Amino acid sequence: MNLILIPYGPLVDVLGEGPLNIECPATTAAELLAWLHQQYPALQAWRGRIACGLGDELLRAASPLGEAQRIALIPPVSGG
Amino acid sequence: MKHLCNGPIALEALLACDDPACGAALLFTGCVREHNEGRAVSGMLYTAHERLADKALADICSEALQQFEIRSCRIIHRLGELRLGDISVAIAVQSAHRPAAYEASRWAIEAIKQRVPIWKKEHYIDGASRHLDGHTLDAAL
Numbered sequence: 001m002n003l004i005l006i007p008y009g010p011l012v013d014v015l016g017e018g019p020l021n022i023e024c025p026a027t028t029a030a031e032l033l034a035w036l037h038q039q040y041p042a043l044q045a046w047r048g049r050i051a052c053g054l055g056d057e058l059l060r061a062a063s064p065l066g067e068a069q070r071i072a073l074i075p076p077v078s079g080g
Numbered sequence: 081m082k083h084l085c086n087g088p089i090a091l092e093a094l095l096a097c098d099d100p101a102c103g104a105a106l107l108f109t110g111c112v113r114e115h116n117e118g119r120a121v122s123g124m125l126y127t128a129h130e131r132l133a134d135k136a137l138a139d140i141c142s143e144a145l146q147q148f149e150i151r152s153c154r155i156i157h158r159l160g161e162l163r164l165g166d167i168s169v170a171i172a173v174q175s176a177h178r179p180a181a182y183e184a185s186r187w188a189i190e191a192i193k194q195r196v197p198i199w200k201k202e203h204y205i206d207g208a209s210r211h212l213d214g215h216t217l218d219a220a221l
Contacts, residue, residue, distance in 0.1 A: 008129050009199030010211035033221045051219040053197075056131040058219040072129055078214030079126070079133070079157060079198030080110050080169055080189060 001026065004070045005036075011050070011075050014042045019070065030061035032071065049076050081130055083137035089156045094172040102151050102174040106181040108189060110169040112162045116212075120205045126159045126168060129197040133157070136196040140188055148184035150175040155188060157198060168200075 003022050007015040024039075026032035029052040036050075037043050043050075052059040053072035065071070095107050112124045137155050144153040154172045162168055171188050175181040192198075194215045203209045 008197065009127065009214075013211065030221050049216040049220050051217040051221065053129060053132055056135050058132070058217065060219070061221050072132070074129060074132070074197050074217060074220075075199075076214035076216045076220075077195070077197050078193070078200045078212045079128070079196045080193040080200075 001065060002068055003032070003065065004068065006070060006072045008072060009075045009077070011043075011046070011073050014040065015073070027065055028061065029059040029063045029065065029071075032065060036073075046075055050074060081134040083134050083141075083155055083157060084128060084130055085156055085158050086160050087158070089158055089167050089170045091167075091170060091172075094154050094156060094170055097152070097174050099151050099174065101176055103176050104178040104181045105172070105174045106178070106185050108171040108173075108185045109167045110189065112164050112166050112168060114164050116202060119202075121164065121202050122205045123164065123203040124162045124166075124168070125201040125203070125209075126157070126162065127199050127201070128157070128159055130159075132197045137192070140191045140195070143191070144173070144184045144188050147187070148175070149177070149180040150184045153184060153188065155192070157192070157196070159198070 005020040024035045051074040141153045152174045157169045173181045173185045201211045
């Protein structure tokens with residue numbers, strides 16, 4: 001599946017500003033993150049700490065992904 | 081975006097009140113501090129997922145109104161490059177009596193730190209910069 005990834009916060013330091021066009025076998029948000037951790041070992045520090053966003057919604061683990069969707073990668077937040 | 085801005089926060093507008101039932105108007109502001117974890121800070125960059133952040137801040141205002149005996153809750157978070165002393169976030173709460181305003185304001189700033197997709201990157205006087213570690217969202221996988 002083709003997806004467009006948009007990194008945020010400290011993930012920009014690892015993945016660049018984006019957007020990243022990727023081709024991956026993932027069909028759910030959880031599968032996407034598992035694939036990302038395989039492809040980018042530098043993300044190890046964020047294992048279990050990244051949420052996925054689509055539009056103005058956060059995705060659940062089993063949320064299905066669609067072709068050419070723009071997925072936001074949301075690391076731990078530090079506003080205030 | 082209703083709850084985000086890229087310049088100085090308009091505090092007077094945030095605190096304006098035409099509700100005669102309010103006997104308390106409380107303003108909290110968070111500012112860029114000159115030191116953190118033993119390092120001298122020269123400034124701060126705030127970035128956000130703007131759609132999600134604006135929605136999360138709106139949710140926090142709505143939840144504060146439901147959870148506390150307050151009449152209004154307004155929150156504005158600033159984005160972009162800020163200097164020392166600049167206000168990064170402002171929370172204005174109005175209520176009939178002061179205890180509820182203090183409780184709601186305290187709750188709101190903690191909720192912002194835990195739930196809103198905003199990130200701070202500190203700049204130091206030695207020229208280095210780094211993103212601060214933060215709170216993992218409940219939706220993290």
